Amino acid sequence: MLKRTxxxxxxxxxxxxxxxxxxxxxxxxxxAVFTFTSGPAASYGMPGRNAAELLxxxxxxxxxxxxxxxxxxxxxxxxxxxxxxxxxRRLASEGVDIxxxxxxxxxxxxxxxIAEELEVLTLMWNCDxxxxxxxxxxxxxxxxxxxxxxxFVSGALYLLDQQPDVETVAIINPDYAFGRDAxxxxxxxxxxxxxxxxxxxxxxPQLGAGDYSTEISRLSASRPDAIFSNLWGGDLNxxxxxxxxxxxxxxxxxxxxxxxxSAENLGDTLPEGVIVGALGNGWFLTPEVQxxxxxxxxxxxxxxxxxxYPSFPAFKMTQTIQSLELAVDTAMESNGGxxxxxEEIAAALDGATIETFAxxxxxxxxxxxxxxQVWGVTxxxxxxxxxxxxxxxxxxxxxxxxxPGEPAIEWVSTLSPDILEMIPEPVSMME
Amino acid sequence: MDLQLFTLVLLDAxxxxxxxxxxxxxxxxxxxxxxxxxxxxxxxxxxxxxxxATFVIWLxxxxxxxxxxxxxxxxxxxxxxxxxxxxVEFGLLRRIYEKEEILQLLVTFALFMILxxxxxxVWGVRSYFADTPLQLLGSVEVAGVFYTRYQAxxxxxxxxxxxxxxxxxxxxxxxxxxxxxVTEDREMAMALGINAQRVFLLTFTLGTMLAALGGALAAPxxxxxxxxxxxxxxxxFAVAASAGLGQIEGAALTALLIGFGRSLxxxxxxxxxxxxxxxxMTAILLFRPQGMFGLPQARRV
Numbered sequence: 156m157l158k159r160t161x162x163x164x165x166x167x168x169x170x171x172x173x174x175x176x177x178x179x180x181x182x183x184x185x186x187a188v189f190t191f192t193s194g195p196a197a198s199y200g201m202p203g204r205n206a207a208e209l210l211x212x213x214x215x216x217x218x219x220x221x222x223x224x225x226x227x228x229x230x231x232x233x234x235x236x237x238x239x240x241x242x243x244r245r246l247a248s249e250g251v252d253i254x255x256x257x258x259x260x261x262x263x264x265x266x267x268x269i270a271e272e273l274e275v276l277t278l279m280w281n282c283d284x285x286x287x288x289x290x291x292x293x294x295x296x297x298x299x300x301x302x303x304x305x306x307f308v309s310g311a312l313y314l315l316d317q318q319p320d321v322e323t324v325a326i327i328n329p330d331y332a333f334g335r336d337a338x339x340x341x342x343x344x345x346x347x348x349x350x351x352x353x354x355x356x357x358x359x360p361q362l363g364a365g366d367y368s369t370e371i372s373r374l375s376a377s378r379p380d381a382i383f384s385n386l387w388g389g390d391l392n393x394x395x396x397x398x399x400x401x402x403x404x405x406x407x408x409x410x411x412x413x414x415x416x417s418a419e420n421l422g423d424t425l426p427e428g429v430i431v432g433a434l435g436n437g438w439f440l441t442p443e444v445q446x447x448x449x450x451x452x453x454x455x456x457x458x459x460x461x462x463x464y465p466s467f468p469a470f471k472m473t474q475t476i477q478s479l480e481l482a483v484d485t486a487m488e489s490n491g492g493x494x495x496x497x498e499e500i501a502a503a504l505d506g507a508t509i510e511t512f513a514x515x516x517x518x519x520x521x522x523x524x525x526x527x528q529v530w531g532v533t534x535x536x537x538x539x540x541x542x543x544x545x546x547x548x549x550x551x552x553x554x555x556x557x558x559p560g561e562p563a564i565e566w567v568s569t570l571s572p573d574i575l576e577m578i579p580e581p582v583s584m585m586e
Numbered sequence: 587m588d589l590q591l592f593t594l595v596l597l598d599a600x601x602x603x604x605x606x607x608x609x610x611x612x613x614x615x616x617x618x619x620x621x622x623x624x625x626x627x628x629x630x631x632x633x634x635x636x637x638x639a640t641f642v643i644w645l646x647x648x649x650x651x652x653x654x655x656x657x658x659x660x661x662x663x664x665x666x667x668x669x670x671x672x673x674v675e676f677g678l679l680r681r682i683y684e685k686e687e688i689l690q691l692l693v694t695f696a697l698f699m700i701l702x703x704x705x706x707x708v709w710g711v712r713s714y715f716a717d718t719p720l721q722l723l724g725s726v727e728v729a730g731v732f733y734t735r736y737q738a739x740x741x742x743x744x745x746x747x748x749x750x751x752x753x754x755x756x757x758x759x760x761x762x763x764x765x766x767x768v769t770e771d772r773e774m775a776m777a778l779g780i781n782a783q784r785v786f787l788l789t790f791t792l793g794t795m796l797a798a799l800g801g802a803l804a805a806p807x808x809x810x811x812x813x814x815x816x817x818x819x820x821x822x823f824a825v826a827a828s829a830g831l832g833q834i835e836g837a838a839l840t841a842l843l844i845g846f847g848r849s850l851x852x853x854x855x856x857x858x859x860x861x862x863x864x865x866x867m868t869a870i871l872l873f874r875p876q877g878m879f880g881l882p883q884a885r886r887v
Binding site for chain 1: 590591594595597598601602706711712713715717720721725729730731732733734736737807808809811812813814817848849852853856857859860
């Protein structure tokens with residue numbers, strides 16, 4: 156039995172080996188993309204997957220990344236944290252060149268030290284937790300995306316700008332790094348602007364809970380002026396549908412940090428007047444996106460192929476791929492045109508300024524990224540059969556981001572209440 | 587605890603318990619009669635939910651009266667029960683009744699995994715969203731908080747109808763009585779000329795239908811996606827085991843108890859809400875290993 160297994164393994168090796176000797180064509184750049192493609196989180200993860208598929212296809216049609224074709228493999232984060240780490244190690248050992256990982260903050264925290272240990276260039280496309288770079292220095296890990304600090308500081312500012320009279324606030328976030336961090340940041344920001352505001356309830360249902368009936372009763376019974384939530388994916392859809400059926404949206408001003416990513420899924424179920432965010436600048440109906448012909452072409456191609464509009468996870472994926480393209484091009488200009496090593500790509504990413512579909516992504520020396528933060532209020536539209544954003548405020552990245560190296564939550568408490576005066580005026584896209 | 591809080595906790599507990607009961611009672615019934623712990627039961631729940639969501643979304647597309655979604659809920663449970671029940675019982679379980687319990691457990695677990703993949707094949711991995719029945723019934727205000735009529739009234743009503751119906755069926759009708767006899771002593775029943783195979787087929791189909799009904803009723807209240815089967819089988823097993831496998835009224839009471847514990851946790855100690863059902867189960871089984879209402883098994887020689 157053992158002999159036979161050995162024989163099969165050897166036979167398989169023989170089948171595989173010769174391909175690596177074939178040098179007629181350049182060996183493709185192998186890139187692994189980690190996202191949720193199953194489970195409740197898939198409704199958030201699929202736009203990321205789709206954007207990667209679409210963009211890498213276009214890149215290959217135009218000759219590839221730095222002239223070399225790209226081969227992508229998708230890894231489903233829905234299989235659980237441990238399996239994702241195992242998969243990461245396996246792909247690294249099989250010689251995958253670049254990892255675009257991951258979606259979940261939990262997975263990013265697990266992957267970052269492994270990426271460093273294995274020296275694999277890893278671009279974190281979505282996970283937001285500020286903990287990734289706090290107290291850690293990484294050579295091979297970059298986050299081509301903003302982090303939790305600007306994302307939730309701006310949310311709290313938007314709420315207080317629109318509803319200055321808020322006195323009581325409730326929070327319902329998923330029970331892991333992302334939800335817990337967001338609650339801390341949101342509370343810290345509120346406390347800076349108006350220390351009188353009272354947080355009456357904080358709930359942390361488990362990720363993928365599937366039912367929020369009891370939580371909604373509790374929220375409703377405590378009658379807060381505003382309810383903040385960074386639930387996402389299928390969880391957010393369920394929460395909104397249950398809360399809407401039970402009048403929670405009429406009772407309290409809802410603030411849904413990831414609201415725009417569920418807008419199309421929810422359709423009529425998402426009411427008007429809800430404060431929604433995009434964890435960055437990736438909302439397709441902003442003046443910046445609509446005035447960029449390449450972005451509009453991308454949106455059209457996306458809608459044609461996937462029969463839905465690209466929500467912000469799609470934009471987060473595009474900005475990561477655009478960062479990679481720019482870094483490869485920059486590195487090739489300075490090294491005389493050969494495909495760059497991972498160290499050369501990493502060096503080119505340090506401090507890079509990337510013009511993405513949705514605006515500017517500024518890479519910092521600590522490996523973290525910074526983008527503007529877009530927030531708005533839901534409104535019905537004649538053109539789309541789902542709610543879109545009105546009263547859009549684009550918070551400049553520098554205004555709401557903690558400087559590199561500074562402990563993030565402490566930085567929030569050093570903000571001055573005057574920050575509300577520095578916010579740009581809201582813009583309307585409805586005419 | 588003040589009255590308002592108690593009312594809210596109780597209402598949440600009742601609507602939660604109603605769904606869990608429907609699934610747990612099917613599991614319990616199958617175990618009671620057939621002595622097979624059917625892990626695939628969770629998959630029947632999920633398939634019931636998917637089928638309902640598909641029907642309801644299809645109905646929305648047809649522009650027909652949305653009230654038709656209510657008969658569709660029932661219809662999908664019946665269809666899933668009638669198709670999958672006999673198929674699994676006849677095609678698979680019938681071959682393993684005489685085998686060891688551990689093997690039976692493994693076979694139904696394998697079936698659970700296969701059906702999980704079947705769900706992915708048929709419905710893909712996206713979540714389905716079919717809340718028409720929930721929205722149709724509107725909401726009702728209790729102690730200052732709005733509840734959907736669907737969750738606060740319809741779900742408990744269905745659970746009570748099923749409970750009363752099952753009691754009536756088992757105690758007052760001939761097939762029910764035969765079923766009870768087979769539960770009590772299979773060998774003696776067969777010696778008296780009862781066709782146990784037919785009883786098994788009937789029981790399994792009924793149990794499957796109940797699981798699918800649980801899924802069908804759950805579909806409008808939450809998004810239907812992969813993974814719901816696993817969560818439900820664990821939870822309904824906790825309920826059925828705490829009650830004592832085979833105990834129908836017991837399952838209803840334990841479902842309520844576990845629902846109440848979980849709701850109370852959300853108000854008092856939200857950190858604990860996910861583990862409370864299992865804490866309650868552990869506490870019960872520590873003191874009564876046969877379950878709260880289970881009878882100690884007499885060893886038969």
